[in-house]
Amino acid sequence: MAIETYVALAALADGEGLIYYGQRTRTPLPAELEALLDGGMVQMYFGSRDARVYLWLLDGCTAPGESALPAPSIYSHPVLAAYVRRDRGICHLCRYRVVPNHRYAEARPSLDHLVPRVEGGSDYPSNLAVAHQSCNKARRDLPIEVARARESERSPWWRRHVA
Numbered sequence: 001m002a003i004e005t006y007v008a009l010a011a012l013a014d015g016e017g018l019i020y021y022g023q024r025t026r027t028p029l030p031a032e033l034e035a036l037l038d039g040g041m042v043q044m045y046f047g048s049r050d051a052r053v054y055l056w057l058l059d060g061c062t063a064p065g066e067s068a069l070p071a072p073s074i075y076s077h078p079v080l081a082a083y084v085r086r087d088r089g090i091c092h093l094c095r096y097r098v099v100p101n102h103r104y105a106e107a108r109p110s111l112d113h114l115v116p117r118v119e120g121g122s123d124y125p126s127n128l129a130v131a132h133q134s135c136n137k138a139r140r141d142l143p144i145e146v147a148r149a150r151e152s153e154r155s156p157w158w159r160r161h162v163a
């Protein structure tokens with residue numbers, strides 16, 4: 001990404017990388033945003049007649065809790081795809097590839113809460129990381145380091161299908 005584009009988007013995004021764009025301003029959508037929408041780097045996740053909210057995911061662009069906008073739904077397929085791109089298609093627990101639409105559900109991506117929901121963890125980008133459905137389930141609410149150590153010692157049957 002060109003540095004000018006990065007700067008333009010950083011000026012629009014809040015701490016969590018969320019961008020609010022109101023139609024009432026009657027200004028055209030910034031060209032940078034249009035280009036990144038086309039390239040899949042920015043994902044619109046809320047839209048109404050008057051306003052749209054975009055998710056911009058880039059390493060290091062999130063600051064926990066610095067957003068007044070609603071968090072993107074973690075059950076949205078396009079949103080999940082955006083996180084998979086951000087995390088380079090790697091499960092943060094076992095470090096193997098996640099494969100969208102893999103024939104085995106275990107190998108497909110899901111969103112893991114770094115701070116579990118039961119401990120007050122949010123659905124904002126700073127608290128989410130891509131994990132295999134199976135690794136996510138196996139972690140339950142274990143601390144991240146414990147879950148990672150455990151996954152590095154396990155070799156479940158499905159993992160050879162993503163190696």
Ligand SMILES: [Zn+2]
Pocket residue numbers: 091092093094095096131132135
């Ligand atoms: Zn995994």
